[in-house]
Each structure stands twice: as C-alpha cells, then as structure tokens.
Amino acid sequence: MEDTILIVDDSPYIVDGLVALLKRKGFTPIATHGGDEALVVLKTMKPDLILLDIMMEPMDGWETLDQIKANPETKGLPVLMFSAKKITPEEAQEHCLNIEDFVSKPVNPSQLLDAIKRIFERRKDVKAEAGVAKESGMDAGLIDEYSALRKSIEVDKNLLAVLKNSSGMQIPGREVHSDDLASIKKLEDKIVTDEQRLREINENFPKAG
Structure with a gap:
C-alpha cells in the first residue's frame, strides 16, 4: 500500500x-x-x-x-475533513458535496483509519461499477448520478450522526434548538430521497464482477 x-x-x-x-x-x-x-x-x-x-x-x-x-x-x-470544532448544520449543508467524510478530534486512530479505508474502497468500487456500466452502454448522466449518490449518502449519514451528537439530542431531558432539529430533519429527508433514487437507478445498473 x-x-x-x-x-x-x-x-x-x-x-x-x-x-x-x-x-x-x-x-x-x-x-x-x-x-x-x-x-x-x-x-x-x-x-x-x-x-x-x-x-x-x-x-x-x-x-x-x-x-x-x-x-x-x-x-x-477526495478530502477527509477533521476537527475539534463542532460542525454546524449550515456547514454540513454547504460542504457535504465536496467532502468524502468527517472525523472529529481528538482523532481516534482506528476511527480515522476506518474512514480512510472506507473512502478508498468506495471510490474503487464506484470506479469499477461505472466502468462496467459505461461498457454496457448505460447513459453517462445516470452513471455520474449513481456515483454521486453512492458518495453523498454515506457522507450525509456520517454528518447526520455528527449533527445529532453535537446537538445533544441523545441526552435525556436535553432541549434541542429548533433550528438544529429542523436541519437534522432536512438531512434525514435528503438521505431517504437519495436512497430511493439510488434504488431506482440500481435496478438497471450493471455491477462489476
């Protein structure tokens, strides 16, 4: 390696x-x-x-x-962001399309290495699948959309976990700000929509191997 x-x-x-x-x-x-x-x-x-x-x-x-x-x-x-700073809902929404993952500081070595492994494996898989789809004559626009969805869903799920943790909503009795709840709900809805679209494309998407 x-x-x-x-x-x-x-x-x-x-x-x-x-x-x-x-x-x-x-x-x-x-x-x-x-x-x-x-x-x-x-x-x-x-x-x-x-x-x-x-x-x-x-x-x-x-x-x-x-x-x-x-x-x-x-x-x-590909860019993997990391920080001790709590990522805000606005930052998550603005930058999620441009990053591959997010890891919080202090950096846990195993967590960081797992994130790096996920990024490399996902990019390798998506590249292989896109190559097979291209050879089969699949529409280039659908291939690009499929590749983007594969990444964005995984990134959004990780950012959602980060946002939920930083909001404190997992703490019993903790009152979560309405703006944070709205942002979390918006991201949850986006993930559901993207997963549905990915399933639709996936029905006719040839797989490597």
Whole structure:
C-alpha cells in the first residue's frame, strides 16, 4: 500500500502524530502546516487523499476546501475533513458535496483509519461499477448520478450522526434548538430521497464482477 495522503493542519504536534500513524499503516504521508502551504504543494503533486483540518489560521479548512474544489486540477481529489470544532448544520449543508467524510478530534486512530479505508474502497468500487456500466452502454448522466449518490449518502449519514451528537439530542431531558432539529430533519429527508433514487437507478445498473 503506497497511497499518498496530504495532511493539512496548523498544529505541528497533530501533523507529526498523523505522519507517524499513517507511515506505520503503509501510507505515504505528506505534511503541510496550513491551507496556504497545502495549496502550494498541490501545484506540483496530486495525493490520493487530503486530510484537512477545519480550525486553522489564517486560512481555515473550509476556505482551503473551497479553493481546492475551485481549481480544475484539484477539484476531483477526495478530502477527509477533521476537527475539534463542532460542525454546524449550515456547514454540513454547504460542504457535504465536496467532502468524502468527517472525523472529529481528538482523532481516534482506528476511527480515522476506518474512514480512510472506507473512502478508498468506495471510490474503487464506484470506479469499477461505472466502468462496467459505461461498457454496457448505460447513459453517462445516470452513471455520474449513481456515483454521486453512492458518495453523498454515506457522507450525509456520517454528518447526520455528527449533527445529532453535537446537538445533544441523545441526552435525556436535553432541549434541542429548533433550528438544529429542523436541519437534522432536512438531512434525514435528503438521505431517504437519495436512497430511493439510488434504488431506482440500481435496478438497471450493471455491477462489476
């Protein structure tokens, strides 16, 4: 395994820890200490995954993500966000299409590695399935929609769990803000709609193997 992972965090302590962890697991980590430095590195190399912190200065993770996705040369790179900051419903809604997953700090090594594994496996499976569908003559638009749904449903489910946890709704007697409840309900409805659409496409979608 020699997948390259670009680490973007303005904390040298966090970066050093992640570099050591990823090296032990067979990855090739590339360390950067902020959004500006990461964008410079991305001009000369394209990693297999970007591990991007949200709380950074002067350019935070969301700003960095926007610049990565605005650049045609880097917009297709998968990004795994992580942060000690509680993600807001607004952030989840605005950025969910541009990320592959979200992991909370302090980073649990097994949780992080599981997320990385899921991302690589999902992208590999979707690429294989899309190739088979293309060879079968399936409409390119449906193939793209299928691939996008496979990712978005998984990301949305993870973000939903994060939002529910940060809202405190699992705590008995805890009063949850109406805006948070509305955002959670909206995301739940989106997941249901997307899963229904995925099933519709899946009925005629040829599978690899």
